[in-house]
Amino acid sequence: MTTTKSAQFDQKAATSTPSHKEAPPSEIIVAKHANLVQEDPYRPTPQSVSTVRRLKEAAKCMLPDSLFLSMLHHKRIGRYPNLLRPATFNEKILQRNLRPDPRYISLTDKLSVREYIAAKIGEKHLIPLISAPEVFTREVFDALPGSFVMKANHGSTFVEIVRDKSETSFEKLQLLAGQWLSTEFYYVARERHYRTIKPRIFFEQLLLDQSGQIPADYKLHCFGGRPGRPIIYILVISDRFGKATHGDVYDVDWNHLDVAIGYYKRSAKPAPRPKNLASVLDIAATLCEDFDYVRVDLYAPDNQVFFGELTFTPGAGVLPFTPDSIDYEWGKLLG
Incomplete structure (x- = not known):
């Protein structure tokens, strides 16, 4: 992907979205996002940086969105994205960043x-x-x-x-x-x-299970837009706010897949199949009825199911997969 094409895409995308607010001074932007946004292994988060690094990051804030995202994608994924003819999951999510459906707001x-x-x-x-x-x-x-x-x-x-x-x-x-x-x-x-x-x-309300623990976070990647049930993959993040955080990917039959999403470490063995897995999947399927793709976050403590959030651009389109081939496989599912 060349800089010229990226800039052309950004110019086209800008015509279909509201104009940017006037940006605050770039160094303020960098300071805020280097120090105030908590770290999440699921998405890119700037870390504390040196003065030279801060200046470099400040310069990035002045870049057009598509060029900024192309550079970020290269840094996180290891290749420049094709924003004009996207094929991977991440490339298609980057398009959503630039040209979001108004419903997303x-x-x-x-x-x-x-x-x-x-x-x-x-x-x-x-x-x-x-x-x-x-x-x-x-x-x-x-x-x-x-x-x-x-x-x-x-x-x-x-x-x-x-x-x-x-x-x-x-x-x-x-x-x-x-x-x-x-x-x-x-x-x-x-x-x-x-x-x-x-x-x-x-x-x-602080949601706890019967043992007094914060329940696992179920992030269900739901691919709809086709007849019948959506295709769903479940990322289960356990002990998210503790010291033994893991991220494990399961299919709808609770097979533990040899896949990693983001920067979470995979557990050595799978968690027990939830008793209310069918309810979790049914709710996720209902919530993705209106979309070709959405990530549905749920909690399922003690045979209950609670809603967390809907995410339309997971990992901001720079989400590493292991193996990398999943990026291409999910890209096909996204249409």
């Missing part, structure tokens, strides 16, 4: 998507919402229960788990909330549908 927003989910599968599958204040004040903090999860609606990895409220403080959470709200997530990986999501802080 409200369905990516972690607050507004709740109405859609309630209508599709019922409110019982929503994690109970404690509060979604316009402003996070001490009064809001004082009214929170003894345990909860604080999140932001406009990006990935904005999650703070509070098991015991007495061990944190309003000041600590207020600072963290301010950092999240001031981060424009679009600049991390140029996923354009994030630009118009109004940042909000909200609080959910």
